[in-house]
Amino acid sequence: MNKINHDQLLSLEHPFIKIPVEKFRSSLKTEQKHIEKEIAHLTNTVSEISKKSQHGIMDANQVQTALEAIVSRLSTLKRRLTETRAEESLYSQRTKVRLQHLQEFTAIPTLDSDEFGRWSRVRLNRILIDYMLREGFRETASYLAKSENMEDLVDIELFVQSAKIEQALNKYSCSECLQWCNENKSSLKKIKSTLEFSLREQEFIELARERRSQDAIAYAKKHLTPWQETHMKELSQVMALLAFPPDTKCQPYKRLYDKSRWRNIISQFRSNNFALQFFTPEPLLNVTLQAGLSALKTPMCYLPEHRNINCPVCDPHTLGLLATDLPLSHHFNSSIVCRISGQIMNEDNLPMALPNGYVYSYNALAQMASLNGGKITCPRTGAVFDIAQVKKVFIS
Amino acid sequence: MEAFVKDYDKVIKKQRMLETNDPLDRLINIVNEAKDKIRADPSSVSASLTALGKTIKTVSSGISEEHKELQSALSKYSKAIDKRFTGDMIAAINPHAFDNKENILRNTIAMHFIRQGNFEIGDTFAKEAGLKLPESMRHKFMEMFEIVEALKVNSLEPALEWSTRHRRELEKRSSILEFKLHRQRYLQLLEASRKEDAIAYAKQNFGYFGTRHTQEIMRLMGCLLFFDRIKSSPYADLIAPNANADIQHMFTRDFCSLIGLSCESPLYISVTVGTQAMPTIIKMSSIMKAKKTEWSQQSELPVEINLTDDTKFHSIFACPVSKEQATDENPPMMMVCGHVICKESLVKLSRSVPNGRLKCPYCPTESMSSQAKNVYF
Numbered sequence: 026m027n028k029i030n031h032d033q034l035l036s037l038e039h040p041f042i043k044i045p046v047e048k049f050r051s052s053l054k055t056e057q058k059h060i061e062k063e064i065a066h067l068t069n070t071v072s073e074i075s076k077k078s079q080h081g082i083m084d085a086n087q088v089q090t091a092l093e094a095i096v097s098r099l100s101t102l103k104r105r106l107t108e109t110r111a112e113e114s115l116y117s118q119r120t121k122v123r124l125q126h127l128q129e130f131t132a133i134p135t136l137d138s139d140e141f142g143r144w145s146r147v148r149l150n151r152i153l154i155d156y157m158l159r160e161g162f163r164e165t166a167s168y169l170a171k172s173e174n175m176e177d178l179v180d181i182e183l184f185v186q187s188a189k190i191e192q193a194l195n196k197y198s199c200s201e202c203l204q205w206c207n208e209n210k211s212s213l214k215k216i217k218s219t220l221e222f223s224l225r226e227q228e229f230i231e232l233a234r235e236r237r238s239q240d241a242i243a244y245a246k247k248h249l250t251p252w253q254e255t256h257m258k259e260l261s262q263v264m265a266l267l268a269f270p271p272d273t274k275c276q277p278y279k280r281l282y283d284k285s286r287w288r289n290i291i292s293q294f295r296s297n298n299f300a301l302q303f304f305t306p307e308p309l310l311n312v313t314l315q316a317g318l319s320a321l322k323t324p325m326c327y328l329p330e331h332r333n334i335n336c337p338v339c340d341p342h343t344l345g346l347l348a349t350d351l352p353l354s355h356h357f358n359s360s361i362v363c364r365i366s367g368q369i370m371n372e373d374n375l376p377m378a379l380p381n382g383y384v385y386s387y388n389a390l391a392q393m394a395s396l397n398g399g400k401i402t403c404p405r406t407g408a409v410f411d412i413a414q415v416k417k418v419f420i421s
Numbered sequence: 422m423e424a425f426v427k428d429y430d431k432v433i434k435k436q437r438m439l440e441t442n443d444p445l446d447r448l449i450n451i452v453n454e455a456k457d458k459i460r461a462d463p464s465s466v467s468a469s470l471t472a473l474g475k476t477i478k479t480v481s482s483g484i485s486e487e488h489k490e491l492q493s494a495l496s497k498y499s500k501a502i503d504k505r506f507t508g509d510m511i512a513a514i515n516p517h518a519f520d521n522k523e524n525i526l527r528n529t530i531a532m533h534f535i536r537q538g539n540f541e542i543g544d545t546f547a548k549e550a551g552l553k554l555p556e557s558m559r560h561k562f563m564e565m566f567e568i569v570e571a572l573k574v575n576s577l578e579p580a581l582e583w584s585t586r587h588r589r590e591l592e593k594r595s596s597i598l599e600f601k602l603h604r605q606r607y608l609q610l611l612e613a614s615r616k617e618d619a620i621a622y623a624k625q626n627f628g629y630f631g632t633r634h635t636q637e638i639m640r641l642m643g644c645l646l647f648f649d650r651i652k653s654s655p656y657a658d659l660i661a662p663n664a665n666a667d668i669q670h671m672f673t674r675d676f677c678s679l680i681g682l683s684c685e686s687p688l689y690i691s692v693t694v695g696t697q698a699m700p701t702i703i704k705m706s707s708i709m710k711a712k713k714t715e716w717s718q719q720s721e722l723p724v725e726i727n728l729t730d731d732t733k734f735h736s737i738f739a740c741p742v743s744k745e746q747a748t749d750e751n752p753p754m755m756m757v758c759g760h761v762i763c764k765e766s767l768v769k770l771s772r773s774v775p776n777g778r779l780k781c782p783y784c785p786t787e788s789m790s791s792q793a794k795n796v797y798f
């Protein structure tokens with residue numbers, strides 16, 4: 026029986042719960058802001074109407090019309106908020122579903138139970154969908170989420186906007202991303218993001234590339250000077266571009282003109298976007314896979330004569346290749362695995378040595394002997410012995 | 422966790438209240454009321470407008486109160502989340518471990534779905550990621566899942582047909598699948614009270630297994646004596662409740678073994694082991710980060726990660742004397758008494774005794790170090 030340490034495993038689920046709660050919070054804030062603004066407007070309008078009617082500028086009919094206008098304005102806002110409100114209920118509901126999913130987990134007693142297997146498979150699908158979304162495989166991600174009935178356990182919508190922005194950046198357009206920066210100004214400030222400066226810089230570089238010096242200078246005045254306090258060095262460097270043609274060999278100008286700068290901007294946007302939405306900076310798949318492969322990796326995995334087809338690291342073309350640069354596992358305790366049955370040898374299934382020194386489990390040898398009239402064939406050497414010749418081995 | 426879930430219900434309750442009593446509707450209502458009043462009695466304009474101004478004030482302060490309450494409940498909850506789920510994965514992340522290996526990872530993912538019998542997802546993924554999956558693997562797994570589906574509804578024929586076709590390869594692997602399937606079919610006939618058919622089936626099929634499974638066949642025939650009450654007879658164990666699941670498992674294992682693959686998806690194993698290992702890795706990596714080193718750059722993990730028995734694939738021998746892992750240069754040696762220690766420890770122990778007779782550290786037996794023998798796990 027392998028007990029589960031629920032608290033330890035739950036501690037890994039921070040993004041899973043935090044993401045929908047924060048989305049819920051931010052939609053709620055948006056709604057609240059709109060309503061507060063509306064109330065202020067309403068209070069003003071009513072007091073104005075009141076004044077006008079007192080001074081005889083408005084008669085009763087005009088007041089009614091004015092009030093009607095207020096009602097239609099409120100109704101318009103109500104319609105406009107439909108989407109925000111739908112988001113609120115979606116993320117609130119989603120938080121609830123996810124909490125229940127974790128609660129189900131706390132009821133599972135052991136790692137050997139079927140329930141744990143089922144729960145782990147859902148978790149693996151969650152991890153795979155997260156990976157697919159980050160890598161831009163949205164079709165498979167949605168298909169899998171739908172067919173496994175786990176749409177509330179993954180964040181497909183949250184990648185729609187970011188995919189559009191990345192697409193634009195791939196086509197060398199900054200405006201979508203700049204707009205996003207503007208929408209998230211205060212949060213980006215909190216994480217000390219310099220994404221907006223990089224985007225402004227890039228737009229300037231593109232003007233310099235086209236040798237539109239006048240436009241470039243005007244652009245710099247408007248969009249780069251606000252950064253002079255913190256980015257003076259970069260600012261003067263990028264301004265100097267105007268003196269160099271795009272095919273210059275001179276550094277750092279050659280590097281500034283390099284189109285690969287766009288890739289850096291995309292990764293900067295990604296990491297900012299993940300941080301703002303409480304996603305981990307790297308896909309959970311990579312994180313857990315690295316830990317798992319390292320925990321499984323032994324020196325034997327890379328020796329063909331010790332290969333075990335059930336061991337993930339032993340496959341030299343797939344996971345074994347992924348694990349090449351990862352640390353080996355480390356063990357202070359012995360655990361001996363039977364090369365015939367794959368079972369662990371212990372008090373219930375003793376290790377037995379053949380006269381040639383090769384060790385197998387008692388159960389496997391006994392079964393082999395019973396099928397072959399008491400004879401045993403050593404699978405690694407082909408030597409044949411009698412079951413009576415085997416000897417108990419003690420591993421302390 | 423239960424209390425944590427309940428706390429969230431309180432947040433939801435507050436949200437529902439705001440939802441059912443929409444602030445905008447409340448505002449619309451009071452404006453409409455004022456308007457209706459003025460229409461009914463145009464002389465009340467000024468009084469109605471003053472009253473409206475006051476109502477707006479009270480209603481809107483109520484609204485903002487409710488909003489504030491929900492906001493603060495939610496932000497409290499968000500903070501509680503930070504306290505409850507503390508696993509900070511950032512220290513454990515090595516963003517470069519899989520650099521330039523994206524396609525290996527993606528192929529593994531596609532194969533994972535194929536291996537689960539999830540062919541459509543596997544194909545969609547392969548297409549989206551621009552991968553070319555080996556057709557042959559796909560066909561093999563389709564065959565496997567067809568047979569498994571049949572087994573699920575107790576239809577053994579496709580599995581029997583397959584295992585007879587692969588008899589020689591299966592026997593080479595000491596597989597007893599074919600016999601188990603015949604045995605199961607025989608028991609099915611008995612359970613369906615088809616005694617004559619069962620006997621005929623045994624005559625026709627058990628012969629081949631006569632020498633290898635003598636004992637088992639004797640029992641299977643013996644239970645005919647208790648044909649009408651096997652469950653209360655000494656043969657009750659023959660009718661195991663999860664026989665079907667066991668056979669399915671044995672079949673998938675042998676099928677995968679024949680095509681040289683593990684029985685469980687390697688991706689599933691690795692990720693599941695990885696999640697289990699994460700808490701330890703996080704703790705270790707934050708300690709290492711403080712010392713300005715990266716766990717993923719080491720040649721060996723500095724901590725032991727416990728694996729469950731079903732994820733131990735290689736024998737690990739750690740010498741009980743030196744605590745070191747055995748290697749080719751320092752192999753495990755078995756003394757006369759059967760206790761095993763590493764060669765280096767054996768040499769050290771024998772150096773300290775003058776006559777070359779050393780006492781086993783784990784039992785009273787004395788022996789010469791030259792009597793110790795290499796063992797191979």
Ligand SMILES: [Zn+2]
Nearest residue numbers: 326336338339
């Ligand atoms: Zn291995």
Ligand SMILES: [Zn+2]
Nearest residue numbers: 758760781784
């Ligand atoms: Zn001993």
